[in-house]
Structure formats: C-alpha cells, structure tokens
Amino acid sequence: MSDLHFKTISELAAMLAAGETTSVEITQAVIDRTAAVDAQVKAFLSTDAEDALAQAKASDERRAAGEALGPLDGIPIGIKDTLAVKDQPLRCASKMLENYVSPYDATCIVKLREAGAVIWGRLNMDEFAMGSSTENSAYQTTANPWNLETIPGGSSGGSAAAMAAGEAIATLGTDTGGSIRQPAALCGVVGMKPTYGLISRYGLVAFASSLDQVGPFARTVEDAAILMEAMLGKDDLDSTSIAPQGETNYAAALKEKKGPWKLGVPQEFFGEGIDPEVKANIEKAIDWYKSQGCEIVDISLPHSELAVPVYYIVATAEASSNLARFDGVRYSHRSEEAKDAMTLFTKSRGEGFGDEVKRRIILGTYVLSSGYYDAYYLRAQKVRRLILSDFEKAFEQVDAILTPTSPTPAFKRGERADDPLAMYLSDVYTISVNLAGLPAISVPSGFTKSGLPIGLQVIGKAFGEADMFAVANAFEKAHDYAQQTPTL
Amino acid sequence: MQYEAVIGLEIHVQIKTRTKMFTAAPYEYGAAPNTLTDAVVLGLPGTLPVLNHTAIEKCAKLGLMLGCEIAEVCKWDRKNYFYPDSPKNYQLTQNEEPLCIGGKVEIELPGPSRNVEGEHRWVALNRIHLEEDPGKLTHEAFETVIDFNRAGVPLAEIVTEPDMSSSAEAVAFLNCLRNMIVYAGISDCDMEKGQLRCDANVSLRPVGSDKLGTRTEMKNLNSISNVKAAIEYEIERQTEILEEGGSITQETRRWEVESGTSFSLRSKEEAHDYRYFPDPDLMPVQMDRARVAELEAELPERPLDKQRRYQEELGLPFTITSVLCVDRELSEFFEEALKTHNAPKQIANYITNDLLRELSAVSEHGESAHSVSQSKLTPAHIGTLAKIIDEGVISKQIGKEVFTEMFATGEMPDAIVEKKGLKQSNDTGEIEALCREAIAGNAKAVGQFKDGNEKALNALKGPVMKATKGKANPKMLDELLKKLIEEGE
Numbered sequence: 012m013s014d015l016h017f018k019t020i021s022e023l024a025a026m027l028a029a030g031e032t033t034s035v036e037i038t039q040a041v042i043d044r045t046a047a048v049d050a051q052v053k054a055f056l057s058t059d060a061e062d063a064l065a066q067a068k069a070s071d072e073r074r075a076a077g078e079a080l081g082p083l084d085g086i087p088i089g090i091k092d093t094l095a096v097k098d099q100p101l102r103c104a105s106k107m108l109e110n111y112v113s114p115y116d117a118t119c120i121v122k123l124r125e126a127g128a129v130i131w132g133r134l135n136m137d138e139f140a141m142g143s144s145t146e147n148s149a150y151q152t153t154a155n156p157w158n159l160e161t162i163p164g165g166s167s168g169g170s171a172a173a174m175a176a177g178e179a180i181a182t183l184g185t186d187t188g189g190s191i192r193q194p195a196a197l198c199g200v201v202g203m204k205p206t207y208g209l210i211s212r213y214g215l216v217a218f219a220s221s222l223d224q225v226g227p228f229a230r231t232v233e234d235a236a237i238l239m240e241a242m243l244g245k246d247d248l249d250s251t252s253i254a255p256q257g258e259t260n261y262a263a264a265l266k267e268k269k270g271p272w273k274l275g276v277p278q279e280f281f282g283e284g285i286d287p288e289v290k291a292n293i294e295k296a297i298d299w300y301k302s303q304g305c306e307i308v309d310i311s312l313p314h315s316e317l318a319v320p321v322y323y324i325v326a327t328a329e330a331s332s333n334l335a336r337f338d339g340v341r342y343s344h345r346s347e348e349a350k351d352a353m354t355l356f357t358k359s360r361g362e363g364f365g366d367e368v369k370r371r372i373i374l375g376t377y378v379l380s381s382g383y384y385d386a387y388y389l390r391a392q393k394v395r396r397l398i399l400s401d402f403e404k405a406f407e408q409v410d411a412i413l414t415p416t417s418p419t420p421a422f423k424r425g426e427r428a429d430d431p432l433a434m435y436l437s438d439v440y441t442i443s444v445n446l447a448g449l450p451a452i453s454v455p456s457g458f459t460k461s462g463l464p465i466g467l468q469v470i471g472k473a474f475g476e477a478d479m480f481a482v483a484n485a486f487e488k489a490h491d492y493a494q495q496t497p498t499l
Numbered sequence: 500m501q502y503e504a505v506i507g508l509e510i511h512v513q514i515k516t517r518t519k520m521f522t523a524a525p526y527e528y529g530a531a532p533n534t535l536t537d538a539v540v541l542g543l544p545g546t547l548p549v550l551n552h553t554a555i556e557k558c559a560k561l562g563l564m565l566g567c568e569i570a571e572v573c574k575w576d577r578k579n580y581f582y583p584d585s586p587k588n589y590q591l592t593q594n595e596e597p598l599c600i601g602g603k604v605e606i607e608l609p610g611p612s613r614n615v616e617g618e619h620r621w622v623a624l625n626r627i628h629l630e631e632d633p634g635k636l637t638h639e640a641f642e643t644v645i646d647f648n649r650a651g652v653p654l655a656e657i658v659t660e661p662d663m664s665s666s667a668e669a670v671a672f673l674n675c676l677r678n679m680i681v682y683a684g685i686s687d688c689d690m691e692k693g694q695l696r697c698d699a700n701v702s703l704r705p706v707g708s709d710k711l712g713t714r715t716e717m718k719n720l721n722s723i724s725n726v727k728a729a730i731e732y733e734i735e736r737q738t739e740i741l742e743e744g745g746s747i748t749q750e751t752r753r754w755e756v757e758s759g760t761s762f763s764l765r766s767k768e769e770a771h772d773y774r775y776f777p778d779p780d781l782m783p784v785q786m787d788r789a790r791v792a793e794l795e796a797e798l799p800e801r802p803l804d805k806q807r808r809y810q811e812e813l814g815l816p817f818t819i820t821s822v823l824c825v826d827r828e829l830s831e832f833f834e835e836a837l838k839t840h841n842a843p844k845q846i847a848n849y850i851t852n853d854l855l856r857e858l859s860a861v862s863e864h865g866e867s868a869h870s871v872s873q874s875k876l877t878p879a880h881i882g883t884l885a886k887i888i889d890e891g892v893i894s895k896q897i898g899k900e901v902f903t904e905m906f907a908t909g910e911m912p913d914a915i916v917e918k919k920g921l922k923q924s925n926d927t928g929e930i931e932a933l934c935r936e937a938i939a940g941n942a943k944a945v946g947q948f949k950d951g952n953e954k955a956l957n958a959l960k961g962p963v964m965k966a967t968k969g970k971a972n973p974k975m976l977d978e979l980l981k982k983l984i985e986e987g988e
Contacts, residue, residue: 094545095545101544101545103544108544111544113543113544113545114538115538115543115545117545213545213546213547214545214546215545216544216545217545217547217780219779220779221779247549248547249547249549249780250547250548250549250550250780250781250782251547251779251780251782328776329779331579331774332577332579332589332774335579335587335588335589336542336544336586336587336588338583338588340583340645341541341542341586342541342543352582352583352643355583356581376774379579379774379775379776380772380774381772381774384774384775384776388776
C-alpha cells in the first residue's frame with residue numbers, strides 16, 4: 012500500500028467501499044509522505060496530523076456503521092491558506108495574520124465535511140493570493156516537485172506542489188487571475204476554476220471579490236468533477252453565489268459525453284511571448300482533438316490583449332478596499348511602535364504586508380482616487396464587458412475553447428521576482444477567463460525536453476462545466492501524462 | 500450688510516430591525532459592550548455581507564412617508580476610509596444611487612404663544628440613502644475603547660436641501676421629522692440613545708442674494724437643543740467673520756456641548772477621498788413596484804394631516820390637536836373611543852386632560868414613562884364614560900370620580916356607577932322635598948337670589964347635593980329651585 016498517496020479519489024473510493032483500505036490508512040500514508048518530502052517541497056505552512064487522523068477515524072466508523080457518505084468520505088484534502096477552517100491558522104501566507112486562527116469554516120469546507128472529506132493542513136501561497144510563483148509567501152518558498160530549482164506557479168503553489176508530490180489526494184485553491192490553473196499546469200496536475208458564483212466565497216479571504224473563485228486541484232478530471240459536485244451551490248452567506256444551471260452530475264456526465272465537439276482556438280493566445288515548446292505541445296493537443304473528429308474553429312478574442320491591464324486595475328482596486336480591514340485594531344498584526352490611531356494603521360500595515368501586497372494596494376488606491384476613477388476603474392469595467400462579449404460571440408460557434416494555460420513552463424526561483432510586469436504576464440492566458448466569469452480547467456498535456464510539465468486550458472461556457480470536463484477528460488484518458496509522478 | 504443664513508441638515512436615523520443590516524447579529528441599545536457581534540460585524544477574514552430586506556423595506560417606507568421617489572434598483576457602494584470604529588475600514592453605503600430620491604417634509608413653526616398654531620411650510624429633501632452604522636469609540640484617560648455592538652446597524656441618512664434659514668426652522672423640521680418617523684414605526688428616534696443624529700450645514704449670504712455662500716458642516720449635535728445652539732453659534736461666528744471683511748473657510752467643525760462652542764475638525768483640503776466604488780459582494784436589488792405600492796398603502800396618516808383633519812372635520816382646537824396628534828397611539832386611542840360615543844370634544848378632553856394627567860402622575864411615582872397602551876384603560880372606557888354623562892346617567896362631577904376609579908382598577912364606568920350607586924337621581928318627588936327644606940332653611944339666600952344674585956342659588960343647592968350624595972341631576976335641581984322660589988312669592 013505504499014503508493015496510496017498517489018491514487019485518485021475514485022480509486023480510493025472503490026478501495027474503501029471494498030474494504031481494501033481505511034481512511035486512517037490513507038490519511039496516515041499522506042501524513043508519512045508529507046513528513047518524507049515536505050522538507051524539500053515546502054508545500055505546507057502547517058499540518059495537524061492528530062486532527063486529520065481523528066477525522067479519518069470518524070470516517071471509518073461511519074463506514075463501519077454502514078453510513079458512508081459518498082466518494083469523498085475519508086479522503087484527505089489539503090487546503091490553501093486563504094480558506095477558513097475552524098480552529099486552524101488562517102494566515103494567507105502573510106505576517107499580517109501570523110497568529111490568527113479562524114473561528115469558523117468556509118462554506119466550501121462545510122460542504123466537504125458534509126461529504127466526509129478529511130480536512131488536511133494549510134497550503135502555502137503567495138501572500139493574500141497575490142503572485143504567480145508562491146515566492147511572495149512571508150514564510151517559505153515552495154519548490155516545484157518536478158524540478159526543485161523552479162517555482163510551482165502561484166498563487167496556489169502549495170496546493171499544486173502538494174498534489175504533484177503526493178502530499179494530499181486532492182487540494183483546494185483559489186483562482187482570481189489564474190491562481191489554480193497556472194500552478195496546476197506548472198506542476199502537471201489538474202486544476203479547475205468554476206463559473207463565477209458556482210461555489211460560495213464565504214470563508215475565502217477576499218483578494219478581488221468580483222474575480223475570486225474556489226476550485227479543486229486533482230489527479231484526474233474525474234476527481235475534480237467529484238469535488239465540484241460536493242462544493243457547488245447557492246449559499247445564503249454569499250450574495251454572489253448562484254444556483255447551478257444545467258447538468259451538474261459532472262462525474263457521471265463525463266462518461267456519457269464523448270463528443271465530437273466544436274472547439275475554438277483563439278489566435279491571440281499563440282502570439283508573442285509564448286515558449287516554443289509550449290506552443291508546439293498545445294498545437295499537438297489540438298491536432299489530437301482534430302484526429303478524434305472534433306471540428307477546430309479559428310476564433311478571435313480581440314480584447315484579450317487588454318485583459319492584463321484591465322485585471323490589474325479591477326483586481327487591485329477591489330484588493331485595496333478588501334485588505335483595509337487588516338489594520339492592527341482587532342485581530343491582525345499590531346505594531347509595537349504605534350502611538351495613536353494613525354500610526355497604529357500605518358505601522359501595523361507597513362510591517363505586516365509584503366512588497367507585492369503593498370504595490371497592489373497602492374495601485375488600487377490610485378485607480379479609485381478622485382479624478383482618476385473614470386479614466387481607470389470605470390474604463391476598465393467597460394473593457395471587461397467587451398472581453399466577456401468576445402467570449403459570448405465565440406461560444407455561439409463552439410462548445411469549448413482550447414488554449415495554453417501558461418505561456419511558459421515553470422521558471423527558476425528568483426528569475427522574475429524583481430520584475431513584476433514579467434510576473435504579471437504569467438497569467439496572460441488565464442486572466443480573461445476570470446474577467447468573463449467563465450469556467451476553465453488545466454489538464455496535463457505533456458512535458459518539455461527538460462522534463463517540466465505543460466498544461467492545456469479548456470475554457471467552457473458559463474455553467475458549461477459538464478462539457479468542459481468532458482472535453483478535458485477525453486484528452487486525459489487518451490494520454491498518460493496525469494499518471495506520471497516526479498522523483499523526489 | 501445684512502446676511503441671511505442658509506441651513507441644510509443631514510440626519511442619521513437607526514432603522515428599527517431585529518437584526519443588523521448585513522448579518523443575523525441582533526441589536527438592542529444598552530447591551531454589554533461587544534456582545535452583539537459576529538464574524539461579519541467584526542469584519543473577520545473571509546466574511547461577506549448579506550442584505551437585510553426588512554431594512555430596505557423600512558427605508559423605502561420612510562422615503563414614501565417623506566414624499567420621496569423610490570429608486571428602481573437598490574445598489575451599494577463602498578466608502579473607503581480608515582477609522583478604528585469601522586471594522587472593514589470601508590462603509591457600505593449608497594453613493595451613486597440612493598434608495599429614496601427627493602421628497603419634502605411639512606413643518607410647523609412655533610406660534611406666537613403655546614396655544615396658538617404657528618405657520619406651516621415645506622422643507623425640500625435631496626435624498627435618503629441606506630448605510631451601516633460604525634461602532635462606538637469611547638475616549639478614556641489613557642486609552643480609547645471600542646464597542647462594536649452598534650456596528651452594522653441599518654442607518655438611513657436623510658439629506659435636506661439647503662432650505663432652512665433659522666435655528667427655529669431646523670428645530671421645527673427635526674421635531675416634525677421625528678414625529679413622522681416614529682409614526683411610521685421606522686425608528687424610536689431617541690437622540691440620547693443615538694437613534695437619531697444630526698449634522699448641520701450652515702452658510703450665510705447677503706439678504707436677497709440667491710447665490711450660496713461657503714458652508715461649514717457641524718458635527719456632534721446629539722440633542723435638539725444642541726442643534727439649535729450650534730446653528731445659532733455658527734451663524735454668529737460667520738456673521739462676525741464676514742462683517743470684519745473676512746471669508747469663511749469650508750470645513751468640518753465639531754460642537755462642544757460643555758463650552759457651547761465649536762472647533763475645526765478638518766478643512767476642505769484635509770477632507771477624505773473616499774474612493775467610492777460599487778460593492779462587489781452585494782448584488783443590486785430590483786425594487787418590486789407592487790411591493791412599494793403595498794408599503795405606501797400601509798403608511799399611517801401624517802401627523803400634520805391628521806391635525807388638519809381634526810381641526811377641520813371634528814372642530815377640535817389647536818390646543819387639543821397639538822397634544823393629540825404628536826402621539827400616534829394617543830390619536831388612535833381617540834379615534835377608537837369615538838366608535839363607542841361620537842363626541843370628539845368631550846372624548847378629546849378626557850384624553851388630553853384626565854388621561855394624560857393620570858399617566859404623568861404614574862410616571863412621577865418612579866415608574867418609567869407610562870403610555871396609553873400600558874394603562875388599564877381602553878378606548879371603550881373613555882367612550883362609555885362620555886356617553887353616560889351625555890345621557891345624563893351621571894353628572895360631570897361624578898364623572899371625575901368614576902374616571903379616577905376606572906383608571907385605578909380598569910373596571911368599566913357603567914359597572915362602577917352601578918356598583919357604587921352613583922346613578923344621577925331624577926326622582927323629582929324626593930328632590931322637591933329636599934329643595935323645599937333648603938328654601939325654608941335659608942331665607943337669606945332666597946332673598947339674595949330674588950335680588951338678582953344668581954350665585955346665591957348655590958347655597959341652596961349645596962344641602963340638596965349633600966343629602967343626595969351628589970347624585971341629583973344638577974340641571975334639574977337648578978330648574979326646580981327657581982320654580983319653587985317663584986311659586987313661593
């Protein structure tokens with residue numbers, strides 16, 4: 012049973028049902044694996060083995076009593092440090108929340124618990140989800156398990172690296188501009204961002220409220236579908252959550268939907284800045300779909316070139332306001348130097364936030380300020396609508412859109428750390444999807460010559476998760492990329 | 500040069516709801532500090548606001564009461580500023596599109612004396628919008644403490660046009676506004692409890708000019724007398740500056756109750772840039788027109804409309820209507836009593852004189868303010884009492900005794916009359932005999948009456964009333980005595 016930690020949810024669910032293993036055994040395997048490799052990978056900010064094993068034991072007792080809850084019952088799932096788990100640290104990889112413990116569960120955590128999942132550990136990330144390499148964590152730099160010298164992507168780098176290294180059976184991340192899909196691509200795992208509103212944001216520490224979504228990392232598309240089914244739904248605690256529309260039995264639908272599909276390929280996503288190996292890899296994947304009888308349609312998303320600037324206006328504006336609550340008054344870092352209310356704010360925030368967070372707060376404050384609001388924020392919102400309408404036009408012709416997830420494979424640590432603009436371009440293919448509120452998934456599509464993973468992005472229609480999963484699943488099942496694991 | 504003041508008010512009213520504006524945490528005044536909070540109130544990481552639809556409806560109702568137009572959509576903006584009483588360091592409010600637009604309030608200025616009705620006029624409103632109350636800071640000797648109980652309480656901000664010209668108008672406006680809000684059940688408007696708070700914008704301009712001068716905004720006006728004093732102080736301060744050839748600085752000032760003066764909090768240059776933008780956590784709410792029409796139909800009659808109706812249709816004097824109409828409960832009690840006996844004047848008198856006197860006597864005996872609904876009397880008590888007096892069952896004099904008794908016990912007046920045998924005596928035989936005795940026993944009074952002194956009759960009535968324990972019908976007694984004296988001549 013030494014490889015339990017690399018098995019999929021559906022494999023383990025079958026084994027648990029057949030009595031071939033127990034949740035305690037699976038959870039212990041994950042704990043042992045983490046103990047063995049996390050000194051190198053540094054995916055976790057903290058773990059609570061005792062708590063995880065207690066949940067696993069409860070799962071085994073349910074099963075023994077004939078009350079097993081479904082495919083997630085007893086499966087250890089790692090959680091990004093920006094999602095609230097009751098009585099566990101919630102630091103968002105920031106000094107600002109160094110000693111903060113959440114008094115409540117996020118809605119997605121409540122739903123996973125209701126499905127019997129074992130909530131496991133706190134996964135590293137870029138501070139407050141701002142970054143694309145996980146180097147902006149105030150605590151540690153996570154390594155890409157495929158090459159420890161390279162970054163795992165970000166901001167959900169810990170969630171992606173833990174999957175690649177076998178430190179969890181699945182993990183949760185959050186995706187504001189590509190923070191699930193880009194690290195999934197760079198770490199060779201499946202990562203998915205749902206339609207905006209499909210999963211409640213309650214308990215997700217807000218970075219950019221109109222863009223943030225919770226989503227799963229998994230070994231297979233099917234596993235991601237299982238996790239989505241457990242977490243989706245309208246939540247009374249999140250006014251922006253929406254009751255699902257259309258097919259939501261994703262895992263079952265996967266096996267029935269076989270295509271062929273009409274698939275769009277936007278030329279704008281294959282131009283300047285793309286790594287030649289990535290380009291060739293994605294073109295090969297597109298050819299595979301063609302070979303399966305899919306119709307490939309050249310489409311245009313003309314406003315997508317504006318996605319990065321629009322994103323850095325909208326997201327930073329919202330962030331500048333969302334992060335105002337970290338002020339040293341109630342629960343966040345409080346400066347010892349504070350002498351009055353004003354220095355309590357300025358010193359606590361000056362000490363508590365890292366450089367990238369400060370940069371974005373300053374940018375967001377600027378674009379909202381009197382005299383600049385119309386030129387930046389309001390105009391960005393107008394362009395955002397144009398980006399959405401590009402997608403809507405495209406989806407009149409096609410069932411899904413295929414693009415690279417990231418323009419490059421994992422880059423070396425420190426390579427872009429001092430060049431924010433180069434870092435921002437890591438998300439050039441993922442950002443427009445958040446601005447349009449659409450679902451998208453990154454599925455492993457091969458490796459570079461140097462052995463770094465590459466990801467294919469499948470973008471679906473709003474609430475078109477079932478088709479999106481099916482398109483991604485067809486590719487995954489025809490290839491063995493998802494089954495490969497790094498050597499640690 | 501002669502100057503005139505131009506005054507606009509911004510009034511914050513806490514809307515009375517069971518729970519807060521964006522979460523299920525409850526609110527009540529006076530609870531132990533920081534006991535009425537939850538994760539959302541404290542702005543804990545990951546929490547989100549959820550709309551309290553009752554607060555939206557109550558604010559719309561307030562707008563309808565004040566003649567506003569109700570917006571098609573209820574939208575939310577963030578007002579960003581750092582202050583320790585603000586858990587999120589932004590306030591959810593309505594900047595671009597307020598829920599209630601325009602509106603006007605009828606006010607009644609003080610008359611030349613308390614008994615004389617003053618002039619009425621209308622004050623135009625600019626808007627009413629909804630927002631959340633911040634927490635409360637208390638500055639102690641060496642530290643400042645924060646109570647977040649108040650944080651997140653639904654707050655309606657009523658903004659008038661610069662449409663008043665004296666402290667008297669501002670005070671009249673606040674009184675009339677408060678009556679209307681209490682009438683509509685939107686807030687208790689207790690200024691001591693912070694349920695109604697007022698800021699005043701004051702500017703001066705030469706008399707006859709239609710151009711507005713530079714204004715100042717005065718904060719911390721937590722009673723009507725403060726509003727009056729602060730406006731008068733500010734008019735005087737600005738007048739002095741202008742008369743000395745100076746100019747007014749646009750600034751926010753704080754009123755100091757103790758010293759009766761104000762000082763500058765911040766100038767225009769130091770004013771916050773609130774960086775308003777639409778809140779991305781709350782969805783705009785479409786205001787259902789049918790529901791708005793329902794809310795409008797539910798509105799109570801406005802107090803000054805009621806006063807006019809009582810004067811014009813029921814013939815009640817201002818001295819009575821001014822007491823009856825400021826209290827919705829009292830006026831409804833009055834109208835209910837009319838259903839038992841349609842005698843508006845008598846019933847209004849019983850309520851505004853006897854009932855209010857007894858109620859205030861109870862309050863003075865150490866119990867908390869006593870209202871009509873807390874007394875044992877129902878409208879039927881008062882109606883019945885007026886009725887049996889008008890029907891001659893008891894005299895007005897006996898009526899006072901019955902009132903005291905029924906106020907104390909809650910027994911119906913007819914039952915008291917029955918039990919105590921207070922029914923007015925119309926037995927002419929018995930009374931005639933007593934009258935003859937009285938005439939025979941007081942020749943002096945008879946003589947005086949004959950000489951034209953009508954009052955002398957009272958000396959004859961006394962013994963008869965005494966003998967009948969006051970139950971003799973006084974009118975009948977008068978007639979009988981006169982007849983007997985005439986006959987005796």
